[in-house]
Amino acid sequence: MERYGIPLEGFLVISTAMFFIGIYGFLVRKNLITMLMSIELILNSVNINFVAFNSYLFPENMQGNFFALIVVAIAAAEASVAIALIINIYRRFSSIEVEDIDEMKY
Amino acid sequence: MTAYKIMFYLFAAMIIVFSILTVTSRRILRAAVFLLFVLISTAGLYFWLDYQFMAGVQLALYAGGIVVLIIFSILLTSHIDQKFSQPHWSKRIMAATAALSGMALCLLLFLQHTFIVGTNPPIKNDMTNIGTQLLSTEHNGFALPFEVISILLLAAMIAAIIIAKKGK
Helix, strand or coil: CEECCEEHHHHHHHHHHHHHHHHHHHHHCCEHHHHHHHHHHHHHHHHHHHHHHHHHHCCCCCHHHHHHHHHHHHHHHHHHHHHHHHHHHHHHHCCCEHHHCCCCCC | CCHHHHHHHHHHHHHHHHHHHHHHCCCHHHHHHHHHHHHHHHHHHHHHCCCHHHHHHHHHHHHHHHHHHHHHHHHHHCCCCCCCCCCCHHHHHHHHHHHHHHHHHHHHHHHHCCCCCCCCCCCCCCHHHHHHHHCCCCCCCCHHHHHHHHHHHHHHHHHHHHHHCCCC
16 A cells, blocks of 8 residues: 555665664764764664554554553663763763773772 | 655755754764754654654653753763863774664665565554553553553662662
């Protein structure tokens, strides 16, 4: 089925590209905050998949919609805890580059 | 070429271009703003699919909440006029190879697969249905995940305060 001339695969291609761009960023970046941004990209790409599958394949249900809502809530919780950790790390090491953070215990 | 198609390709191009800029930009504040553009274009895709509530949540929570939190922590922890050094070329090539091979595998798998399209009449995706199903304990109800997510959010909030507060 196509909707307004766009098949389901169009959405899947976008979310796959976004997911692996996020993976690339996670592997290349050394700053904790930019790594967190890559994780947000990955989570967001998964949400596109949920909503597109719900809309194209199971239009009589709303499971995909609720899954995406719950993923957004978990992403918010994860970001707030991660940022609290990053601020604490900055206070101890005066840096948020992963290479400077090599001690686990004081 | 209808207006719908043009909108879809516009959002798709914005998502991919700004995602790449997010992971390659050498100034951290610019990377955060590019991430904001990615999230807003994703909300556009949800509007395109007629999921207004999901798009609203995306705009309010992601674009309004998480990006503000990230920018806030950037201002607390980084010198915003400082540019990142370019990562080593071997590292970039290895990461790009890993990402591209994974992408090729995924594209190969799902472009060969034929999806069985739903033929049932679509449910109306409005606030009434979403609210009823989210708090219903009947079949198709989502009361349990709703409560679990509220406990998770409370726990995350307490954890964030405890971690970030100054020790003693």
